[in-house]
Amino acid sequence: MVYLYISFLALLSGALITSFIRNKFVSGFINFLLTALSSVCLIYVCADIFIENKTLEDKLLSLTPLLNSSFLISLDALSALFLLIIAIVSFCVSVFSWKYLNAYEKHSPTKFYPSLMLLFLSCIGLVSVKDLLFFIIFWEFMTLTSWYIVVFDKEKKEALKGGLQYFITTHVAAVFLILAAVILYSYSKDFSFYEIKKALQFIVENNSVLAHFVLFCIFIAFVTKAGILPFGFWLPNTYPQPPSSASSFFGGVMSKLAVYALVRFFLSVVPLSFHTQVWGFIVATFGVISIFVGTLAALAQDEAKRLMSFHAIGQVGYMLLGIGVGLYFININPFLGLVALIGGLFHVFNNAIYKSLLFLNAGAIFYKTGTTDLNKVSGLLKVMPAVAVTAIVGSLSIAGVPPFNGFLSKLLIFESSIWASQVNECNFIVKFAFIIFGIISVFISAITLASFLKFVNSAFMGKLRGVIDDKRDVPFSISFPQMILAIVCLLAGVLPFIPLKIIYLAVSSSLDISVPAFSTVFSTNFAGVSITFSEGISTGAWFPIYVMIFVLILSLIILGFEKYAKSPKREVETWYGGKEHLPEEVVYTGHSFYQPFKKMLSFKIGSIKFVAFYPVNLPSIKISLPYFFIKLLHPDLWLYYPLAKKIENFIDFL
């Protein structure tokens, strides 16, 4: 517990110190040092919790009698899972930012580092507290600090627009959370999660409508932040705006914290009942909508960070699908429910790693070329091979290609949603819906691969274009964090039993019903894992090590052929069918990808144009009120001034 406080203090002092230092190098270094300290402390805390599977609790400050609320810090395995994610990503982000901020020559670091460190702090606080009031405070503080980072480039119009959309939407959503909190408080008279759980139990039993309303408020508050469509419309306009290191933290951690909040509430705070099932189904439905629209819309994007923002929406959809299926079944079929929940949370972990990696890749591209527009850059493999390799790793992970980490978590999600058909307790329509969900998500997985092929292909392959400054090489401090993340991607994919065990602990510790033991669900060894959906029947297995051995041997053989068979290599100029073309004319840019597909999926409803189911030109909102109404609000005009005039006339008359 002390280590958690150390990390708190490190970040807080870092925010204070860096707000007075204008030198980019020094303040970046301080940021790096203190964030590293905090990450180490956090990892220690997490390890402590995972190894002994315990819950740490501490009460710091109490607001009684004004409000029955206290700053209750309580770390269980679910919190620790997210602390681990925060620790890894925040470390990588701060290392990356150090030199990266030099790309923004005109901007002072005092606008960036303090808010970044406060953002880390609020994220840590958010996953550590078990008191609704302080939860809301950290939640809003997170929005505030991230808003300040979004509007980092204060003279850029899009940044301001994105910031405005972001702050207003998430604040309105947070107000729903406040509404839920005050309603619950009127029953529980206490803000701690334990008391609220009792109150919710009472509400669920006695007032079903109110219970649904409260769950609705909670749902809205969290999915808006997570970027689930249609509530997450702000996300693609917002995430590309800040410097990439911050975008990476947004995409990797902040939107995942919304998923944390959802899981925390629905597993530990809301009592398991029929309501959980209903909302599980709703969560899964919205998840699938986001998967479908978000990922398809990503295919039509030409700007790297915007493309990834759409994928952030799609990927959150996968998590929500897994969690929704899990919530639906945890009560009626614990095996299936558990696998789905683990799949969802495993995807959270994986996504946090590779989504931050991909945003950092985009940042590295920006550092070298000054743009992230895929139409303007290409062939960067030649100048930054390390970044290119990590980008490929990240892309394959997000597409769910074995042996990287995205594969197994997606597999668990697909399998569990399709396995719903085998559960006797649920009715036909629900079964059918879950099967459809599963099929859609499998299909979209291929789209994800396609859209990242576009990213890798147009940014890193082909002729070298777009480099503005040859001297500005990508420094080690920029490529190093990407390597770390890429290695984590690979390790989590090749050795799945470690993350699975951790996530099993996270799920089981946050549920208060007894769940099947780890060994009955997953039988693991060093090489991989086999999965059981119902007692005693093994229904799937994935042993990456065995597969990898063959793949490795094959690649070695091919390498050997290339090296020792002495096949001749020749380099010639590209042949353009006999015609003469400038190189610019024949380049296959990002825009050229998937043209027929884009044409096929663009349509119009009214004056709003949709490309891949996503509106591209929304009309601006104009509010006007009728004149007499405004006049009504100014009693001066129709009451006081005429009255005064009358009195004046009357006095004159006298």
Added chain:
Amino acid sequence: MDFLLLTLIMPFTGALISYFFKDKNSGIFAVFFALITLCFSMLNVFSEVFYFPKVTYNLISFNWLNSDFVFSLQNDALTSIMLILITVIGFFVVLYSYGYMSPKNADHPFHEPYGSYYFLILLFIGAMVGIVSATNLLQVFFFWEITTLCSWALISYTKDQTATFSGLKAFIMTHIGGICFLIALAMLYTQSKSFDFSAISSLPQSSKFIVFALLFFAASAKSAQVPLFTWLPDAMVAPTPVSAYLHAAAMVKAGVYLVARLYLSNPDLSNYCAVLVGVVSVLTMIISVILYYFQYDLKKILAYSTIGHLGYILLGVSIGIFGSKTGAMGGIFHIINHGFAKGLLFLSVGAIAYATGSKSIQELGGLSSKFPLLSACFLVGMFSIVGVPPFSGFWSKFMIFTGAFENINTVVFGVIAILESILAFCWYIFIGQKVFFGTPTQKVVLAKNEIPFSIKLSLISLLILSLVSPLIGYPFVKALFGGF
């Protein structure tokens, strides 16, 4: 008790002394006396309130209206909150005025003599101290009318046509309230032979509500609630420190103080009173938030926002009368949080006008690169006002919401208040981004970056104070919660 008496006397003395100097010296004396007042009030607050829940001192006893009337002072947690607000902001406003009242002011140059300005401000500080430390309604009334007078004179300070008109309007409107106050006093005295705050309880049921309603009407005119709220936006023609102090932090708080005091002294107010206060406050909040969206002058937006937030405080008290202590404490807590934040906002807008000569949203833009301090002040004030945690406004607003949802009758009020909060947030954040971010406009590019030290000092101090104001208010509100 010496300290409380000295807190009351010092501003009046200072007012007289600084009136005799015509030039900058009068400002120096005013700052000096405001500082002394501040010190005495702090000594008073911290030497006694933490040990005694309520202290009363009887000073002079004289025979009036066939009974022994005692002029006495009291100090409890509510008085302490108000004293902190009045004297601390009072000092910083006087300090700010020292820089602001100069011929270099780009918005409106002020020329010597300044004597009357400082005279009125200090007189006003004294009157406010008198209101909050009074033990009975008659004493309150006495000081109440002094503040109305000061307000009239200060609004018309520049003596041009709109200023004199607005001053007169404010005077008439608040005085209509004052007359109702007088009627209420007469009714109270004829029926209960006492001017005590708690005398309302001893009235018969029928006149209880009437007396309360009259007093509430007086308070609502003073606090710019429906129906007499239109004077406050017009009063923005006053010099900005005056707006900050009279029309955001102190004078308009006198009305809500009176209602809160009545609530604390009369535990058995009927639900009709609660409904009256609640409906008026909620109506005010709705009207003010709609009118936000049609203002393009920064000070007017702040004025409407002040109206709305006074509505919040009254809503808290109304919820308290309905039976939720949390809501009432939230309302009282909001007095101090809103006071510091709104004072800060007004002063930063004043500084913007001082430097650029404009208060219009359309003419301003991209201020943050040239004036980082002003932007920080405005943004902190703004986030406090709209209630983004962990800034100060959140805590009190949240308590009011919580209180509103504790009682099924007040849920509607709570929902409306939450709605108001969202709408206000949208407009504020839009304005914040418009004025402070983006590309600098012509006015901002041409502005001279020469803000006097005294303005900067008071802005920085208020910035810190508004950040920590929940910590300042918390012990007092806690004492109040357990204290009655």
